[in-house]
């Protein structure tokens with residue numbers, strides 16, 4: 667288990683933090699947490715402001731493949747897969763891979779990219795619809811912090827359960843390393859229920875027996 671930034675090839679978004687802080691209310695958060703059209707394809711106030719495929723995960727796939735030495739027929743699960751963009755780019759790079767994705771959002775799965783839709787299911791990260799020891803690589807990008815603490819812990823246990831012995835996992839979560847980053851996250855954070863200092867995350871990973879890798883979303 668270790669801290670490693672496997673998203674270093676992913677474009678860094680422009681974050682108008684002070685602007686968002688002025689409009690962010692609990693009502694806005696409640697709409698975002700429905701993970702419906704508003705969150706993905708509605709106004710930027712509620713989420714992405716348009717979640718569209720643009721190939722940005724291609725370099726991330728290459729990075730993951732190399733880092734973990736994945737075989738061409740590896741089994742890969744993406745938890746919080748949204749419209750399946752990351753899995754689509756896996757499919758392009760590794761046509762022989764076995765792909766699976768879950769997301770709690772019916773809207774996202776309904777509007778998923780057609781090529782990977784058959785591999786996606788609506789399910790929550792803390793109750794994965796897969797057998798033990800199923801995947802060579804389990805990914806969860808910016809997702810498990812959206813569960814309350816106990817469910818987030820259960821999601822990490824689920825990752826361990828469905829990961830093959832000798833397989834790999836990588837998660838990213840909302841976190842901070844100092845007070846400035848904490849303040850920025852509090853102003854930016856829309857949907858998360860579980861967010862903490864990076865050291866506390868590491869303690870939580872150890873507490874639940876998570877053996878995978880991790881990195882941080884720092885606002």
Ligand SMILES: C[S@@+](CC[C@H](N)C(=O)[O-])C[C@H]1O[C@@H](n2cnc3c(N)ncnc32)[C@H](O)[C@@H]1O
Nearest residue numbers: 701746748769770771789790791807808809812
């Ligand atoms: C910030 S988005 C990240 C989407 C995608 N992983 C990415 O990086 O582009 C968070 C995702 O988590 C999903 N999500 C939220 N709660 C979830 C849960 N309990 N189980 C599975 N997915 C969940 C949302 O629907 C959304 O697709």
